[in-house]
Amino acid sequence: MKMEIKGDVEGGKHKGVREPLIGEKNKQLVNETKDYHHPWMVYFTTFIAVCGSFEFGVCVGYSSPTQDAIRKDLSLSLAEYSLFGSILTFGAMIGAITSGPIADLVGRKGAMRVSSAFCIAGWLVIYFSKGPIPLDIGRLATGYGMGVFSYVVPVFIAEIAPKERRGVLTTLNQFMIVIGGSTAFIFGTILSWRALSIIGLIPTAVLLLGLFFIPESPRWLAKRGLTKDFVAALQILHGKDADISQEAKEIQDYITSLEQLAKPKVLDLFQKRYLRSLTIGVGLMVCQQFGGINGVGFYASSIFDLAGFPSVTGTILFAILQIVITGVGAALIDKAGRKPLLLVSGSGLVTGSIFTAVAFYLKAHDLGVGAVPALALAGLLVYIGSFAIGMGAVPWVVMSEIFPVNIKGQAGSIATLVNWFGAWLCSYTFNFLMSWSSYGTFILYAAINALAILFIVVAVPETKGKSLEQLQAAINA
Structure with a gap:
């Protein structure tokens, strides 16, 4: 169904959503939320x-x-x-x-x-x-x-x-x-x-x-052909005196172009049109999980014990740093951009993994044993701080941005499933890997995170400062 946005939205200046536009159902929605x-x-x-x-x-x-x-x-x-x-x-x-x-x-x-x-x-x-x-x-x-x-x-x-x-x-x-x-x-x-x-x-x-x-997501409402609900929700989010005409038209035009395409099936996601966005979304989830985060996070206490550092102190420092740096990443993401944070994060994950690997190598070969606890602490804190600044949040941000609304459900489910499978696999294999070689485990994680940096450089675009419609049209052209 082709959507039409009538009234003041087409005219340029939008002085709020008028009753003839939103109808009785949406009038109730606007009235119920008028304080917002x-x-x-x-x-x-x-x-x-x-x-x-x-x-x-x-x-x-x-x-x-x-x-x-x-x-x-x-x-x-x-x-x-x-x-x-x-x-x-x-x-x-x-x-x-x-x-x-x-x-x-x-x-x-x-x-x-x-x-x-x-x-x-x-x-x-x-x-x-x-x-x-x-x-x-x-x-x-x-x-x-x-x-x-x-x-x-x-x-x-x-x-x-x-x-x-x-x-x-x-x-x-x-x-x-x-x-x-x-x-x-x-x-x-x-x-x-x-x-x-x-x-x-x-x-x-x-x-x-x-x-x-x-309100409901305006873009979901637009995709469902609920034009009046879509405009009402958009106006509520922006404020009653805001001019929503340009954004409403942009969303409308994009949805209209998508409606001309056949509804994609799961296998259609692997066609050339959508393959790039699917590769980016799934690839970032692989980078996030297979770099070792759930193994390190779930078993941080035992890692500190193995390295000879007090586990209670180490775990508290680990948790506090994760909270603080995640907040810093949130403050920077719209200024520094998604891709720079991912690259900084990946580099830090490699560095933290190498520090921790060196600590366990020294312990395994009885070399500089006195330095092992401090080196392991430094490695794990660099690791979790680096994950928190970018790799923890940014893959979810990018995933939410790159998929067109007509495939977002199917593609998003695949990316999320890959993420959870990676979380399970990483946590399941961690103890086996540590039994095989403690320092070898972290060398493996360093190598995977180095490959993640390469993937980010080659495949991941910068998405800050662009509307979802602009971004998705460019990626899925």
């Missing part, structure tokens, strides 16, 4: 969305501080608890596969509601669990919700944010994941495991309530 008709609506909408990112972090961080208490209370073996911890990733893979189609079918807000429902159900099942089976079912459900959040939150933010602030707002996704994980770890040391599962309900409750007060 100013530019801060974008920030409020982003805040509501990243409650899903915070929930993501809580899900990931839950298992670490609760391990001893859950095993004791429910008499779980180490193997049973390991299944409980790892089944989260399998739930996330299922969530990744279905997240794109769900977000395309019921909207970005609808997908967040679905994800929240699974997380709420999962936490309640965990809270009432009396044995390993319901515990695993609850963990699987929260993993599914987490997998959907990992796709839909950055995509939604990218679609509602102005181009000059899109990077920093989308990066808040990763920042809130880190904050959520740290919150779970801290509260897990002072609360019972059942009480901590109730804490996991709070971000989803805030999200579900907030969804009543924010």
